[in-house]
Structure formats: C-alpha cells, structure tokens
Amino acid sequence: MPEPCPEAGIPPSTELIEQMGRFNEQLAASGHLVQAAGLTPSATGARLVWSAGQPEPAVVDGPFAETKELVAGVWVLEGSSVEEIVELMRRAPNPQLRAGTIEIRPVAASL
Amino acid sequence: MSTHGAVEAVWRIESARVIAGLARMVRDVGLAEELAQDALVAALEQWPETGVPRNPGAWLMTTAKRRAVDLFRRNETLGRKLGELGRAQEQLGEGVLPDFDAILDDEHIEDDLLRLVFTACHPVLPMQGRVALTLRMLGGLSTDEIARAFLVKDSAVAQRIVRAKKALADAQVPFEVPVGEERMARLPAVLEVIYLIFNEGYSATRGDDWMRPALCADALRLGRVLAGLMPTEPEVHGLVALLEIQASRSAARTGPNGEPVLLLEQDRSRWDRLLIKRGLDALTRSEELAEGAYGPYSAQAAIAACHARALAPEDTDWTRIALLYEGLAQLTPSPVIELNRAVAVSMASGPAAGLALVDRLVDESALKNYHLLPSVRGDLLEKLGRHDEARAEFERAAEMTGNARERALLRDRAASCAQEAAGVQS
Numbered sequence: 230m231p232e233p234c235p236e237a238g239i240p241p242s243t244e245l246i247e248q249m250g251r252f253n254e255q256l257a258a259s260g261h262l263v264q265a266a267g268l269t270p271s272a273t274g275a276r277l278v279w280s281a282g283q284p285e286p287a288v289v290d291g292p293f294a295e296t297k298e299l300v301a302g303v304w305v306l307e308g309s310s311v312e313e314i315v316e317l318m319r320r321a322p323n324p325q326l327r328a329g330t331i332e333i334r335p336v337a338a339s340l
Numbered sequence: 341m342s343t344h345g346a347v348e349a350v351w352r353i354e355s356a357r358v359i360a361g362l363a364r365m366v367r368d369v370g371l372a373e374e375l376a377q378d379a380l381v382a383a384l385e386q387w388p389e390t391g392v393p394r395n396p397g398a399w400l401m402t403t404a405k406r407r408a409v410d411l412f413r414r415n416e417t418l419g420r421k422l423g424e425l426g427r428a429q430e431q432l433g434e435g436v437l438p439d440f441d442a443i444l445d446d447e448h449i450e451d452d453l454l455r456l457v458f459t460a461c462h463p464v465l466p467m468q469g470r471v472a473l474t475l476r477m478l479g480g481l482s483t484d485e486i487a488r489a490f491l492v493k494d495s496a497v498a499q500r501i502v503r504a505k506k507a508l509a510d511a512q513v514p515f516e517v518p519v520g521e522e523r524m525a526r527l528p529a530v531l532e533v534i535y536l537i538f539n540e541g542y543s544a545t546r547g548d549d550w551m552r553p554a555l556c557a558d559a560l561r562l563g564r565v566l567a568g569l570m571p572t573e574p575e576v577h578g579l580v581a582l583l584e585i586q587a588s589r590s591a592a593r594t595g596p597n598g599e600p601v602l603l604l605e606q607d608r609s610r611w612d613r614l615l616i617k618r619g620l621d622a623l624t625r626s627e628e629l630a631e632g633a634y635g636p637y638s639a640q641a642a643i644a645a646c647h648a649r650a651l652a653p654e655d656t657d658w659t660r661i662a663l664l665y666e667g668l669a670q671l672t673p674s675p676v677i678e679l680n681r682a683v684a685v686s687m688a689s690g691p692a693a694g695l696a697l698v699d700r701l702v703d704e705s706a707l708k709n710y711h712l713l714p715s716v717r718g719d720l721l722e723k724l725g726r727h728d729e730a731r732a733e734f735e736r737a738a739e740m741t742g743n744a745r746e747r748a749l750l751r752d753r754a755a756s757c758a759q760e761a762a763g764v765q766s
Contacts, residue, residue, distance in 0.1 A: 307560065315349065
C-alpha cells in the first residue's frame with residue numbers, strides 16, 4: 230500500500246489518514262471488512278531471523294533500512310473472489326500519488 | 341484478470357446499492373431489479389471495449405437511470421401507477437419524471453438498503469422466495485449461483501424470483517422500513533432469512549459445489565451489513581455473533597475423510613480466533629443494547645460463546661450453558677432445545693440429573709425419529725452403569741440414523757455395553 234516514508238518517521242498526512250478511515254468505513258459498510266490495521270515504522274519493530282543450521286533465531290531490532298519493501302498495513306477481507314477484492318482495493322486512497330503495492334492473497338481453508 | 345470477472349465483481353459490490361436507489365425512485369423493487377440487470381448487460385457489452393470505469397457504481401446507476409427515464413416516457417401505465425402510489429404525477433408522457441438525479445446522492449443509500457432488506461424479506465413471501473430475492477438483490481448473486489448453492493435447477497430459482505416480485509406487487513408492499521412495533525414484528529422474518537442462508541452453507545459437505553459453503557460467507561456479509569444498518573437492534577448483533585462464532589469452527593468441523601467432527605471432539609487450535617473475537621464483540625454489543633435480556637439469536641450466540649471461550653472441552657461452563665438453554669426454551673420452546681439442556685445439565689450436575697430431563701422427552705412425538713434422543717439417553721445410562729438399558733438405546737439410535745459412520749459408532753457402543761452388562765452379571 231502507499232508508503233509515507235516510514236523510515237524517516239514521517240507519519241501519513243492527515244488527508245491520507247482521513248481518506249483511509251473513510252475507505253475502511255466503506256469496506257465495513259459493505260460487509261467485506263473483517264479487520265484492518267496500519268503498522269508503525271519498522272524502527273519500532275523487531276525481527277526473528279533463523280539462519281540455516283542454527284537452532285535458535287537471532288532477534289534483530291528495527292529499523293530495517295536494507296529492505297526494498299516495507300509492509301505498512303494489513304487488511305483481512307471477506308469476498309467471493311480475488312476479482313471482488315481487487316475491485317474493492319482499487320479504491321484505496323492515495324492522495325499524494327505515491328508508488329506502492331497492495332498484494333492480495335487468499336487465506337488457506339478460508340470460510 | 342478478465343473484464344468479465346471484473347464486471348461480476350463490481351456487480352457483487354454495487355448491485356444492492358443500485359437496486360435500492362432505483363427502487364426508491366420507481367417504487368417497485370421488481371422493476372428496479374430489472375433496470376439494474378439491464379445496466380449489468382450494458383456493462384458486459386461495453387466494459388470489455390472501454391475498460392472498467394473509474395467509478396463503476398455510478399456508471400451502473402446512471403445507465404439504469406437513463407433506461408428508467410426512457411421507460412417512463414414510453415410507458416403510460418407506469419406513470420399512472422406512480423400516480424396511484426400518491427406521487428406527484430400531473431401529466432403523463434412528457435410530464436413530471438421522478439427526480440432521478442437525487443438517486444446518486446449517498447445520503448439516502450442506507451435507508452434505501454434497509455427498505456430493500458425489509459421488502460425482500462417480507463412475510464407475504466414464502467421462505468424460498470425471500471431467500472432467493474435476498475441473495476439476488478442484496479447479495480448480488482446470479483440466478484445460476486443461487487441455484488447451484490441450493491442444489492436446484494436454474495429455472496426453479498428464476499421462477500421463485502418472478503413469483504416473489506409478483507407477490508410483492510400484488511400485495512402492494514410499500515418500499516419502506518417498518519417502524520415501531522411493526523419493525524419489531526417484521527425483524528424476525530429478516531433474521532430468519534439470513535440464518536437459513538448461513539445454515540444451508542454450513543450443512544454443505546465437502547463433495548458439494550463450492551457455491552454451497554460460500555453461502556456462509558454471503559450470510560455473514562449480509563449480517564454484518566444489517567448490523568451496520570440497524571446498529572441499535574440487539575438481535576441483529578446477536579445473529580451476527582452466532583454466525584461469526586459458528587463460522588470460526590469451519591475448519592475443525594470435518595475430519596480428514598469429510599466425516600463430521602462433534603463439537604467436544606474438535607481440534608480447537610483450528611478454530612479461527614479472529615472470527616471468535618468478532619463474535620464475542622458482537623455478543624457484547626447485543627448484551628449492552630438489550631441490558632442483559634436475551635432474544636432467540638443472542639441466547640444461542642451466548643451458548644456458542646461459552647464453547648468459544650473454553651480453550652479445552654473440560655473448561656466449558658456447563659452450568660451457564662444449562663441456564664442459557666433454560667432461557668432459550670422459554671423464548672422458543674422445542675423438544676430439541678430441551679434435549680440440549682439435558683446434555684448441559686448432565687455435564688454440569690451429573691448424568692442422573694440429565695437423565696431425569698431426558699426421560700420426560702421419551703414420549704415426545706416430535707422426537708419420535710430423532711436418533712439423538714436414544715443416543716443421549718444411552719450415553720447417560722452408560723455413565724450410570726445401567727449397561728443393559730444403555731445397549732438397547734444405542735441399538736435403537738443406530739436403527740434411526742441415516743449416517744452410516746454414525747451407525748457404526750453407535751453399534752460399537754452398544755456392543756461394549758453388552759460386554760459390560762455380561763461382565764456385571766457373571
């Protein structure tokens with residue numbers, strides 16, 4: 230999804246927050262939204278990294294500057310087809326026309 | 341992705357709003373649905389050429405609106421009908437047209453959707469008609485999809501829809517949301533439709549077409565939409581809670597060979613925690629709104645919640661479940677509920693207490709062919725060490741059940757009771 234430069238610690242614009250709120254309300258009103266969550270910058274997070282041959286994972290604190298893509302939010306949605314979800318998510322707000330990706334992945338053994 | 345798939349997806353998302361908006365203008369849900377269908381046909385013709393428009397909902401609405409205007413200009417009887425319905429219709433033909441531009445404002449859409457819900461689920465319609473109309477007009481399903489989901493012929497569903505539209509027209513059902521006492525009287529008819537759709541999907545087995553289990557998701561979506569439209573009705577949230585919690589068990593309900601797995605034997609790690617959380621939240625809302633007074637759906641949801649909260653079967657609060665069944669039996673008296681209450685009582689207070697309740701049901705004609713009655717009774721007798729009587733009950737239950745796997749299981753239990761009985765005598 231559109232990424233307001235989290236590594237610089239720049240929060241999303243009020244415009245985006247407002248529009249995203251409205252967008253999520255619409256998803257809820259149409260009965261598609263199960264859950265939505267925005268994520269804080271990777272600086273606040275941590276990773277568990279398993280290396281080959283090592284039984285224990287290493288714990289690495291954020292930020293993760295070396296990553297090309299950072300996940301900024303997740304939605305859990307319910308619909309009858311991938312096309313339906315594509316059609317819903319096409320309408321996700323992106324007021325500053327930033328580059329970004331929304332990836333859609335069906336849940337295994339979904340309802 | 342094909343444009344065709346995109347058109348279908350748009351239809352699923354937008355059709356209810358389009359039909360609801362049109363129905364407010366033309367005051368006739370049957371006509372509104374036909375106009376919306378015309379717009380869908382136009383989309384299927386044009387979008388592969390032009391691509392999907394930026395605002396597909398508005399495109400469908402505008403197209404349907406144009407068709408409606410043409411129709412009103414051409415069709416005098418329609419104009420007259422509107423006049424009869426008390427609309428300002430001073431002259432026909434080039435006369436006053438409904439204000440179609442008002443359709444596109446979003447302000448009325450929630451009211452319109454709610455009107456559509458109450459119209460599609462109107463008690464003048466037989467249950468099958470209500471279900472078909474609801475799935476078609478509110479769920480955005482095609483006739484073919486509904487037919488596949490309910491294992492009937494396409495033509496049968498088409499006929500149900502035609503008849504239902506005619507019945508609404510004949511009864512002159514107004515396109516409005518009932519208020520006050522009438523709303524309370526009409527709400528159960530709406531909830532029943534959604535619950536029936538869910539159960540149809542829930543009872544589907546693995547061999548069935550995927551359209552059948554998909555009904556669970558359709559019903560859940562309809563329930564969530566309804567909860568948004570009627571946020572202060574406790575029973576709507578109760579129904580949603582019940583559906584969310586039942587849906588949370590989907591993955592655990594069948595074994596590797598498609599055999600049904602009973603609630604207390606399910607692998608609870610396979611229950612969907614997100615749906616359980618949503619269900620418990622919806623139940624809390626319902627309880628707050630009703631100030632602790634349960635209705636039929638919230639009571640069932642509260643029972644389902646007792647199971648959902650128990651991480652292991654032995655953590656189940658059977659005392660509370662028994663009380664909830666007692667309350668449910670007062671709301672909707674039924675021997676099946678009594679039998680469930682007896683099971684809960686036996687879990688809470690021991691097999692003798694449960695058996696006393698079951699024994700009252702033995703002559704109940706409604707349970708005459710219900711294999712769970714002798715099955716439960718056999719189980720309680722076995723726990724009380726009355727093996728010979730238990731054996732007879734298990735054998736009776738085995739005769740009654742239509743499920744081969746279950747029959748084998750009951751015969752096994754009868755055999756082990758016979759062994760026990762022999763052991764006791766020797």
